[in-house]
Amino acid sequence: MKSAERLKKLRDLSVDELQRREVEMSEQMFRLRFQWAMGQTETLNKLRELRKDRARVLTMMREKSND
Numbered sequence: 633m634k635s636a637e638r639l640k641k642l643r644d645l646s647v648d649e650l651q652r653r654e655v656e657m658s659e660q661m662f663r664l665r666f667q668w669a670m671g672q673t674e675t676l677n678k679l680r681e682l683r684k685d686r687a688r689v690l691t692m693m694r695e696k697s698n699d
Contacts, residue, residue, distance in 0.1 A: 638685060642692045650693045657686040 642650065664679045 635684075635688075639688060642688055645692070647693060647696050650689050650696070654686060654689045654693070657682055657689065661686065 642653075645653065661679065661682055664675045664682065667675045668679060
């Protein structure tokens with residue numbers, strides 16, 4: 633999925649949904665970092681993409697809280 637499509641979907645979510653999504657992403661990042669430490673190299677791209685998506689979620693939360 634392209635980042636523009638992801639961004640559009642995030643804009644449609646409420647603040648509560650964004651918070652839930654951020655918690656899920658944080659937990660998933662923890663698991664991916666653990667896998668990365670165990671030597672599973674295919675997790676690196678997933679981890680990078682997830683980190684960027686989480687930053688997008690946090691940005692949307694900040695934008696919505698300022699409105």
